Amino acid sequence: MHPLFNNIREPVVCAKCADEFQAGATDAASLQEYTRMDVGFTDRGLQVWCRRHQTNVVHIHFAGATPEADFRCLEKKPKN
Ligand SMILES: [Zn+2]
Structure with missing residues (x-):
């Protein structure tokens, strides 16, 4: 699998969004559509x-290291 394609094996989810979605409290088709998350670098x-619950989902501490990151965008070519 190419590293720039979607390789997500375990999605990061907001526990509160997941609880509400699983309880049938939303009309969203999927948890992905229900949740509203911001992702960004911090100090x-x-x-x-x-954003929906104004709460932290996860904060990954780099411990001063600079992990390798690939910001290139790779899109599949449309089929003719
Ligand atoms: Zn949430």
């Missing part, structure tokens, strides 16, 4: 923030 590392 500590990388944070995922739930």
Whole structure:
């Protein structure tokens, strides 16, 4: 699998969004559509923030290291 394609094996989810979605409290078709998350770099590392609940989802601490990151965008060619 190419590293620039979607290789996500375990999505990061907001626990509150997941609870509400699983309880049938939303009309969203999927948890992905229901959740609203911001992702960004902080002074500590990388944070995922739930906009819907205004709460931290995860804050990954880089411990001063600079992990390898690939910001290239690779799109599949449309089929003719
Ligand atoms: Zn949430």
